């Protein structure tokens with residue numbers, strides 16, 4: 004089984020901006036801002052929610068769904084699932100834009116059922132927290148990745164340069180297990196270890212992905 008590891012680059016063609024293109028989003032989605040000004044975080048979450056609702060999965064999402072590969076993603080846009088990858092086959096490291104939960108009583112709601120603006124509140128009076136991993140928060144789901152790699156025969160990295168932690172640890176983890184890593188990204192990374200194969204052009208590669216094993 005090959006595992007796909009995807010990042011913001013895969014959704015760029017669907018019109019979802021990366022945090023590189025929108026550093027202002029990154030500045031707001033932090034634990035500090037959440038603790039001091041939750042309306043600011045919610046304003047950004049609703050903006051992203053609208054962008055995601057207006058977006059469609061692209062060739063790359065569809066090819067991965069057709070291949071029925073397990074997906075580990077840094078994206079919160081849900082486009083892998085909308086392309087047809089079963090939700091049980093997607094590990095969303097940074098959370099999602101589908102749910103919010105109450106930090107006080109644990110109650111939860113789908114974003115689609117909320118007012119889609121302002122600050123949504125739980126019945127108990129507390130402010131709902133979006134199900135997004137904020138900057139300064141630990142990426143707790145990373146703990147599943149090592150186990151997934153134990154069962155994998157290769158990793159196909161799409162749309163991320165793996166420069167940010169914990170994703171930066173991925174090549175080393177694969178190398179220790181002796182499994183190949185194939186990267187498809189628009190931009191080449193400066194530090195590509197020799198055992199990693201590389202190509203640019205996510206959309207041009209998407210067609211190939213569904214037809215052949217990325218290692219061949």
Ligand SMILES: [Zn+2]
Nearest residue numbers: 105108125127
């Ligand atoms: Zn509550």
